[in-house]
Amino acid sequence: MAKDFVKSITSMEDDFAQWYTDVVTKAELIDYSSVRGSMIIRPYGTAIWENIKEALDKRIKETGHENVYMPLFIPESLLQREKDHIEGFAPEVAWVTHGGDEKLAERLCVRPTSEVLFAEHYKNIIHSYRDLPKLYNQWANVVRWEKTTRPFLRTLEFLWQEGHTCHETEEDADRETIQMLQVYAEICEKYLALPVIKGRKTEKEKFAGAKYTYTIESLMHDGKALQSGTSHNLGDGFAKSFGIQFSDRDGNLQHVQQTSWGFTTRIIGAMIMVHGDDRGLVVPPMIAPTQVMIVPIAQHKEGVLDFAYDLQKKLSNSIRVGIDASDKKPGWKFNEYEMKGIPLRLEVGPKDIEKNQVVLVRRDTGEKQFVSMDGLEETITQLLTDIQDNLLKKATDHREENTHTAVNFDEFKQLTAKEKPGFIKAMWCEDQACEDKIKEETSATSRCMPFEQETIADTCVCCGKKANKLVYWAKAY
Amino acid sequence: MAKDFVKSITSMEDDFAQWYTDVVTKAELIDYSSVRGSMIIRPYGTAIWENIKEALDKRIKETGHENVYMPLFIPESLLQREKDHIEGFAPEVAWVTHGGDEKLAERLCVRPTSEVLFAEHYKNIIHSYRDLPKLYNQWANVVRWEKTTRPFLRTLEFLWQEGHTCHETEEDADRETIQMLQVYAEICEKYLALPVIKGRKTEKEKFAGAKYTYTIESLMHDGKALQSGTSHNLGDGFAKSFGIQFSDRDGNLQHVQQTSWGFTTRIIGAMIMVHGDDRGLVVPPMIAPTQVMIVPIAQHKEGVLDFAYDLQKKLSNSIRVGIDASDKKPGWKFNEYEMKGIPLRLEVGPKDIEKNQVVLVRRDTGEKQFVSMDGLEETITQLLTDIQDNLLKKATDHREENTHTAVNFDEFKQLTAKEKPGFIKAMWCEDQACEDKIKEETSATSRCMPFEQETIADTCVCCGKKANKLVYWAKAY
Numbered sequence: 001m002a003k004d005f006v007k008s009i010t011s012m013e014d015d016f017a018q019w020y021t022d023v024v025t026k027a028e029l030i031d032y033s034s035v036r037g038s039m040i041i042r043p044y045g046t047a048i049w050e051n052i053k054e055a056l057d058k059r060i061k062e063t064g065h066e067n068v069y070m071p072l073f074i075p076e077s078l079l080q081r082e083k084d085h086i087e088g089f090a091p092e093v094a095w096v097t098h099g100g101d102e103k104l105a106e107r108l109c110v111r112p113t114s115e116v117l118f119a120e121h122y123k124n125i126i127h128s129y130r131d132l133p134k135l136y137n138q139w140a141n142v143v144r145w146e147k148t149t150r151p152f153l154r155t156l157e158f159l160w161q162e163g164h165t166c167h168e169t170e171e172d173a174d175r176e177t178i179q180m181l182q183v184y185a186e187i188c189e190k191y192l193a194l195p196v197i198k199g200r201k202t203e204k205e206k207f208a209g210a211k212y213t214y215t216i217e218s219l220m221h222d223g224k225a226l227q228s229g230t231s232h233n234l235g236d237g238f239a240k241s242f243g244i245q246f247s248d249r250d251g252n253l254q255h256v257q258q259t260s261w262g263f264t265t266r267i268i269g270a271m272i273m274v275h276g277d278d279r280g281l282v283v284p285p286m287i288a289p290t291q292v293m294i295v296p297i298a299q300h301k302e303g304v305l306d307f308a309y310d311l312q313k314k315l316s317n318s319i320r321v322g323i324d325a326s327d328k329k330p331g332w333k334f335n336e337y338e339m340k341g342i343p344l345r346l347e348v349g350p351k352d353i354e355k356n357q358v359v360l361v362r363r364d365t366g367e368k369q370f371v372s373m374d375g376l377e378e379t380i381t382q383l384l385t386d387i388q389d390n391l392l393k394k395a396t397d398h399r400e401e402n403t404h405t406a407v408n409f410d411e412f413k414q415l416t417a418k419e420k421p422g423f424i425k426a427m428w429c430e431d432q433a434c435e436d437k438i439k440e441e442t443s444a445t446s447r448c449m450p451f452e453q454e455t456i457a458d459t460c461v462c463c464g465k466k467a468n469k470l471v472y473w474a475k476a477y
Numbered sequence: 478m479a480k481d482f483v484k485s486i487t488s489m490e491d492d493f494a495q496w497y498t499d500v501v502t503k504a505e506l507i508d509y510s511s512v513r514g515s516m517i518i519r520p521y522g523t524a525i526w527e528n529i530k531e532a533l534d535k536r537i538k539e540t541g542h543e544n545v546y547m548p549l550f551i552p553e554s555l556l557q558r559e560k561d562h563i564e565g566f567a568p569e570v571a572w573v574t575h576g577g578d579e580k581l582a583e584r585l586c587v588r589p590t591s592e593v594l595f596a597e598h599y600k601n602i603i604h605s606y607r608d609l610p611k612l613y614n615q616w617a618n619v620v621r622w623e624k625t626t627r628p629f630l631r632t633l634e635f636l637w638q639e640g641h642t643c644h645e646t647e648e649d650a651d652r653e654t655i656q657m658l659q660v661y662a663e664i665c666e667k668y669l670a671l672p673v674i675k676g677r678k679t680e681k682e683k684f685a686g687a688k689y690t691y692t693i694e695s696l697m698h699d700g701k702a703l704q705s706g707t708s709h710n711l712g713d714g715f716a717k718s719f720g721i722q723f724s725d726r727d728g729n730l731q732h733v734q735q736t737s738w739g740f741t742t743r744i745i746g747a748m749i750m751v752h753g754d755d756r757g758l759v760v761p762p763m764i765a766p767t768q769v770m771i772v773p774i775a776q777h778k779e780g781v782l783d784f785a786y787d788l789q790k791k792l793s794n795s796i797r798v799g800i801d802a803s804d805k806k807p808g809w810k811f812n813e814y815e816m817k818g819i820p821l822r823l824e825v826g827p828k829d830i831e832k833n834q835v836v837l838v839r840r841d842t843g844e845k846q847f848v849s850m851d852g853l854e855e856t857i858t859q860l861l862t863d864i865q866d867n868l869l870k871k872a873t874d875h876r877e878e879n880t881h882t883a884v885n886f887d888e889f890k891q892l893t894a895k896e897k898p899g900f901i902k903a904m905w906c907e908d909q910a911c912e913d914k915i916k917e918e919t920s921a922t923s924r925c926m927p928f929e930q931e932t933i934a935d936t937c938v939c940c941g942k943k944a945n946k947l948v949y950w951a952k953a954y
Contacts, residue, residue: 034555035585036547040598043613046544067523072572072618072634073588078511092552095575096587099622100568108512110573110587112550121508121517136520141549141618145576157549260525286916 007339011278016222024151024274027281028338037149037156041265044340047289049159049265053139055191056161056263059183065135066309070117072141073108078116078468081171082241085115088208092145095379110143115209115234115260118164119242126166126256129236129248133176149367151295152269153226153477161266166256170235173257177233177378180261181214184229192217192271193284193391195399196228197350197423199448204432208262211235217447217472219313219399220273223420225447225474227271231261269477274395275364282363284391286356290322292380293337295330297349299327307353311346319384321346338363344380364390399423407457408464416442416475423447426469430461438462438473447472480723484816488755493699500749501628502505504758504817514626514633519743521817524766525627525635526742526767530616532668533638533740534701536660542612542640547594549618550585555593559718562592565685569622571633587620591709592686592737594907596719603643603733606725610653611643613712625719629746630703643733644723650734657738658691660708664740669748670761670868671695672876673705674949676925684737688712693923694949696876697750702924703856705747708738719890737761738772751872758818759840761868762861767799769857770814772807774826784830788823792854792920796861812927815840820864821857854858876900884934885941893919893952900924900951904944906937915939916951 009022024030029045039047057067075094111117122134130355139161142426149155181198188194200268206213210232218228238244239255248254250411275282285291292315296308315321315416322342324333330347337345347359358376359370364387364398371379402422406412411448415424424444438461439445453470460467486499501507506522518526534544557563570586580720588594599611616638626632640657644650659677665671673693684717695705699838710934715721716732725731726771752759762768769792773785782802794799797923799819801810807824833850837857841864848856879899892901901921904912915938916922930947937944 029602033548033597034552034592035548035550038550040548040594041546043543043545046546047544052546067527069518069521069523069526071510071512071517071637072620073515075511091577093577094573094585096571097574098572100570102622108571117510117512117517120510124508143549145579159546371545420766461740 004228007175007335009278009339012221013275018278019278020150020273022027023280024349029268029272029281030151038149039144039155041159041162044289045268047139048268048271048283048287051287051289052187052191056183057139059187060137060161060163063135063179065165065421066474068138068445070114070121070138074106074116075116076109077188078120079109081116081119082209082238085209087112089146094143094145094322111140112142113262114138114140114142114162115164115238116242118260119191119244119258121257122166123242123244125175126244126246126297127294128246129168131356132166132168133172133472134247134257135163135176135304136165137161137163144248147394148234151433152266152268152272154266155320158265162260163261166239166244167259167260168246168254169258170257173233173235176259176286177214177231177261181231181293182258184231184261184263185216187293188228188267189392191284191286192287192387193269193395194267194270194274195392195396197448197450199450199472200437201230201448202432202446202471203434205446206235209234209237210260211237215448217269217474219272219402219423220275220477221398222273223418223422223475224403225423226270226273227246227268227471227476228267228448229261232258232259234258240329246383248307263375274398275391276341280339282391283341283343285343285388289320289382290342291320292322292344292346293342294321294323294343294346294348295325295337296325297330297347299325301350303353305349308348311348311358311376313417314434319380320375342452343384346380360437362387364394379448388459405456406461407459411462412444412473413442416473418446421464421470425456425470426459426461427455427459428465428471429464429465429467430459430469431460431465434460434462444473444475447474448477478676478699484591484812486755486757486816488933489753490699495948496755497750498751499911500753500758500816504751505739506626506745506758512633513795514623516628516632518636518744521766522745525745525748525764528764529664529668530638533660533664534616536616536664537638537640540612540656540660542614542642542801545615546615547588547591547598547615549588550589550822551593553586555597556587556595558588560685561714566590569727571622571908577680588617589619589621590739590749591615591617591639591721592620592715595737596715596721599640599643599733600719600721600937603721603723605723605864606645608810609643609645609723609733610649612640612653613642614638619675627746629742629749631743635742638738640736640738640748641714643721644735644736645723645734647733647734649734650710650712652706654691654708654738657695657736658708659679660705661708661738661740662693665695666869668719668761668763668871669744669881670865671705671747671751671762672869674925674927676927676949678792678925679912679923679948682923684709686711686714687737688714694951695747695751696900697747697954698753698875698877699750700895700899700952701881702900702949702953703743703750703761704924705739705744706738709736709740711735711737711776713941726828752868753818757816759868760818761828762820765820766797767816767819768824768861769799769821770810770819771798771800771825772810772814772822773800773802774807774829778827780830781825781827787823788825788835788853788872790797792857795854795859796885820861823857825942839864841871848913882933883938885935888913889921889938889950893921893950900949900953902931902933902947902949903938904932904934905946905947905948906940906944908937908940908942911937911939921950921952924951924953
């Protein structure tokens with residue numbers, strides 16, 4: 001048992017789906033359990049999520065929001081209060097029908113999202129414009145009864161934060177919706193090194209019960225898109241269904257304007273599929289639980305381990321440094337930490353100690369360099385910044401290379417038929433019939449109407465009628 | 478609307494239960510929802526829990542544990558794998574029977590605790606002694622179908638952390654069980670200012686499926702006890718049921734030795750019932766979301782608000798400082814922040830500014846003092862330490878005053894019949910019949926067999942037979 005075997009994975013080009021499954025399991029992000037469609041998030045996956053969560057929670061608090069915690073269960077009658085919402089979610093909720101041996105008088109659903117719970121609470125606590133805005137957020141698990149599941153990307157249960165806010169005016173609500181989308185984009189770009197397209201969802205693709213939905217969309221290595229975060233302006237729909245009213249500055253009763261926005265463990269799937277390669281995971285330094293892994297060379301020789309531990313201690317002030325002093329072979333260790341996508345490997349052996357140097361190997365480029373022990377902390381800090389920047393640049397370049405334009409349906413169909421379709425920018429007449437037809441014939445969906453609009457043509461890519469809305473289309477996860 | 482009304486609460490002596498309900502709602506810790514037995518944890522309650530969680534998570538990680546996340550649902554067949562465990566939990570679980578419109582082939586229970594999920598995972602990932610110990614923890618919500626519920630103390634759903642570990646030997650598992658109980662005791666005493674009695678549960682009161690259970694018990698203001706954290710040595714019971722085996726250092730197959738331990742939002746109930754008073758909540762400085770609340774006096778006068786904001790900014794380096802610059806009357810504000818139990822109130826008005834001083838009012842003692850602006854940060858830091866120490870001392874004194882001894886059943890019954898029974902130390906013959914009889918006749922239960930044993934008598938307080946085990950008894954939440 002416990003042999004030093006080297007893990008190997010399927011190549012991305014051979015079978016991207018199998019590559020993904022290999023990476024999530026062999027990098028020890030997740031394990032499967034006997035619960036269909038649910039995953040066990042292992043220590044490494046959890047540590048990555050905790051780093052993302054910490055960065056996002058900080059921004060959520062800095063922008064004035066407070067965390068709360070709502071119940072897991074929603075009585076069926078409460079879920080039914082907002083008509084569009086229940087229609088959207090009823091097919092995919094899990095129902096609790098028994099407590100112990102007792103059959104419940106009313107079924108409870110396990111929350112798929114918590115708009116109705118927040119709405120009920122807001123009705124209780126909001127009376128005057130002085131009570132506004134209410135800027136709440138919760139970190140929670142939610143359940144959606146999906147038929148087909150994949151780790152992180154689509155699971156029965158997932159972890160997320162869901163923000164829920166109430167405002168006096170439509171303008172305030174719109175400002176909030178935009179602000180939180182910007183926060184998501186910032187977390188993606190700054191921490192996860194994921195470039196995103198910001199835009200608005202079409203009516204067909206918006207959140208059930210929303211006035212409109214903003215989204216950030218990213219492009220995976222295989223040319224498929226992934227919705228990476230959404231922010232909804234709910235208008236006064238829920239407020240009217242739940243009677244959330246306040247007396248305004250003139251003493252008149254008004255309904256509040258609401259927003260909600262969510263960001264999930266799904267983003268880890270995006271990180272894997274954007275940065276990963278045939279050697280496994282690549283984790284951006286900003287969210288890497290271990291930024292540098294020290295691998296001692298010839299560690300049985302006197303002084304090597306002491307030196308390595310001492311180095312770890314010194315670097316730990318400003319860098320997250322691990323050390324593997326196990327009796328496994330260096331080659332096994334190199335492979336293991338490449339599989340886990342640790343940004344930098346630091347090798348140090350007797351000769352290095354003699355020469356007052358260490359060896360640094362970048363995970364993103366494979367580049368190996370001998371660097372002096374003098375100023376090592378600064379050297380590493382700079383390298384981590386370079387790696388972070390390089391990952392964002394590579395991902396942005398990849399997206400640009402795989403973003404195409406189409407001016408008619410033939411071009412569109414040719415692009416979507418490619419093995420790696422990418423984003424397709426094309427004009428749309430805003431008629432849902434065209435959106436439906438495109439999906440039916442190409443399986444591409446409208447990802448968003450980007451904030452940065454361009455005029456590629458005057459006519460709809462599908463029906464040829466007059467069109468002035470640019471849409472990003474893609475096959476998507 | 479939005480009048481400056483002063484909140485008032487029921488007196489503790491008149492009706493402790495009503496006092497508790499008043500405090501949790503009027504200090505805005507929780508709100509009720511239409512979900513029976515579940516609570517909404519409002520921003521203030523959530524912020525307190527986040528501070529407790531942060532302190533405990535730090536200690537859990539320092540002691541070598543890693544966080545993971547397990548599924549919310551447990552298939553019925555998996556729950557049934559450990560016989561004692563299912564017997565203990567089956568009557569109080571919520572069952573999911575439908576996903577969308579589809580009836581499930583097998584019912585799923587909403588986790589009441591996750592031993593079986595961890596056991597299944599451990600079987601997959603543990604093969605050799607090199608894989609041990611496995612020291613995992615998760616922060617999660619769990620559900621227990623309770624008939625009677627009270628905010629924090631007993632709710633259908635609650636938040637907690639549950640640690641689950643695997644070890645090579647019984648000694649390792651025992652050391653872990655003790656270590657984590659000590660961590661809980663430390664969090665209670667150092668952060669929550671809650672003195673606890675550490676000990677072992679009787680067979681009757683131990684966790685379903687455990688070899689034995691250690692517990693920390695605290696005493697509430699009304700003389701009832703509250704179990705405040707438990708740590709279980711699971712022995713190899715789950716390991717045998719689930720086949721979690723490893724090849725030991727001699728190459729023989731052995732079952733792992735396991736532990737589990739949990740600490741919940743219930744502890745907020747203990748904090749309320751130990752430190753609270755007739756003016757509301759009292760939050761220990763170490764976990765107070767706001768340690769100092771600045772209330773500007775005559776804030777319409779020139780320079781007062783600027784001075785107050787400036788002060789807040791200066792103090793914020795090392796202290797969690799809030800400011801209420803709303804147009805509500807100072808009297809309303811005093812009352813509000815006393816209700817919320819904020820450790821220190823800082824008043825500052827034009828005269829204070831002139832005299833280079835501020836007014837500080839302690840929440841715990843009501844003591845008011847004029848202190849110089851010079852060295853204010855140090856003065857406040859010292860005062861917060863004093864308040865923290867005083868709360869622990871007061872609570873310890875209260876517990877000592879309400880800890881009694883009984884050497885025979887008459888004495889025991891007299892003590893339990895008192896309005897404020899407190900802890901009763903009495904000897905027990907270790908026969909469950911006596912434990913049952915005591916509960917039946919007095920409604921007191923065995924809280925623990927304390928680690929610090931004493932010999933109060935030679936005979937069992939109930940049956941009069943030879944006894945050498947000291948037990949803490951109490952009526953309990």
